[in-house]
Amino acid sequence: MSGQVVRPRVPAAAFAVLLGGVSGALHLGKLPPAVPALQASLGIGLVEAGFLLSLVQVASMTLGLLVGLAADTIGLRRSMLTGLVVLTVASLLGGLAGTELGGAHAVQWLLVLRAVEGVGFLLAVMPGPGLIRALTPPGADKAALGLWGAYMPLGVALALLLGPALIAWGGWADWWWALSAVSAVSAVWLWMAVPTDRLRPASAGPASGGWSSRLRATVGARAPWLVALTFAVYSSQWMAVIGFLPAIYAGAGVPAAWNAVLTALAAAMNIVGNVAGGRWLQRGVAPERLLQLGFLTMALGGVAAFAQAGQGADALGLPPVLRYIAVCAFSLGGGMVPATLFLLGVRLAPGPSTVSTTVGLMQQASSLGQFLAPPAVAWLANRVGGWHWTWTATLACSLVGMAIARRLGRIRPAAEMA
Secondary structure, eight states, rough: OOOOOOOOOOOHHHHHHHHHHHHHHHHSSHHHHHHHHHHHHHOOOHHHHHHHHHHHHHHHHHHHHHHHHHHHOHHHHHHHHHHHHHHHHHHHHHHTTTTTTTTGHHHHHHHHHHHHHHHHHHHHHHTTTHHHHHHSGGGGGGHHHHHHHTHHHHHHHHHHHHHHHHHHHHHHHHHHHHHHHHHHHHHHHHHHHSSOOOOOTTTTTGGGGSHHHHHHHHTTTTHHHHHHHHHHHHHHHHHHHHHHHHHHHHHHOOOOOHHHHHHHHHHHHHHHHHHHHHHHHHHTTOOHHHHHHHHHHHHHHHHHHEEEEEBGGGBBBOHHHHHHHHHHHHHHHHHHHHHHHHHHHHHHHHSSGHHHHHHHHHHHHHHHHHHHHHHHHHHHHHHSSSSSTTHHHHHHHHHHHHHHHHHEEEEEHHHHHO
16 A cells, blocks of 8 residues: 555565574573583583683673774675684584594683684674674664674573583584584575675775774774773673573572573573664664663662562562562563664764774673673672672662763764764
8 A cells, every 4th residue: 555654674684694693692602501511521620611601701801892893804794704614613623622532632622712712703793783784774774783682692592492402412512513503504694695895985984994093983982982881781780690590590499490491581581672672763762762761671670689678588578480570671671772782883883984893892891791790799699698689780780871871862963963
């Protein structure tokens, strides 16, 4: 009918980019389900397991900006393809390290390859928002970036759900090889679906020059730092809460099978928030308002999930079912934050050729928050003898996020016009 408005659709090429991001997140989340099997087969200790878990975050925390700069330099499609190939090869070799080929140095090989996977992960995900922006028509870009914001919780939730079953069936090496195959398939689809990188025109603006000028343009602008700091206060509290859910539920006597399902479901609620955030942005909701709504939901969910008066049998707080619903609300509301920040990162970058560099700064800040927040929350829980003061950390992060959102609301119109 002539009166109907036809909304642009997200193209298949954008879904190929999304699969590339999800496959990278699968590698990020593949290790936690495998830790018991690694301890049993290779005899690794808790310290070595901790290094295996944190090496990817260390790579993101130290190299995010530089890898984003490299992605802008070599081309977005080429960078993502390179990252997926690195993940494919590193995971393939990691599985071989668990066989007789690894020998006595299997653990050392796994540590080295885990660091390589961290670089591959960055190369694969840094170009994602820029590629989606280039591939998606203007009417569908907000929804597409909302989908991209879900790549991390989707990959981690899938790893938590599928990893234990596959490891129990075939061993952790088969789990490594299966994810190597996923990355290979993602690379092939990306190579077929996404057009080759075009040469950057010389008139694209001052930020389109050499790497040094793009770096100066990014770190010298105010908006990328504000977006990155907002990402840090979001990801730090989300990782602290979701990361410790298995330990919290195990301490409460929840069976292991239910523990995995409940944790994966809470993480998956973040996906719903990402998709909903993209839809609301597409319908015209101001990004700063959506950020404030997301942080407000996280603040209220964190307080409801953890706050209580007293300890032990005399403690006063919400019943366990309502606490779990509050955790899910915390994760769902938080999902609106990355969906919005990826849009702002694309729009508030100093120029089209600095989008991946800006996203790299965001990733570096996010990883720093994820690296520091869980130990800080664990220290707080250890000092007070329980998790009942965790809400103070989530509330503080949410208040900072809401304050920065107001600041972004003041500078966004001028920055977007510039």
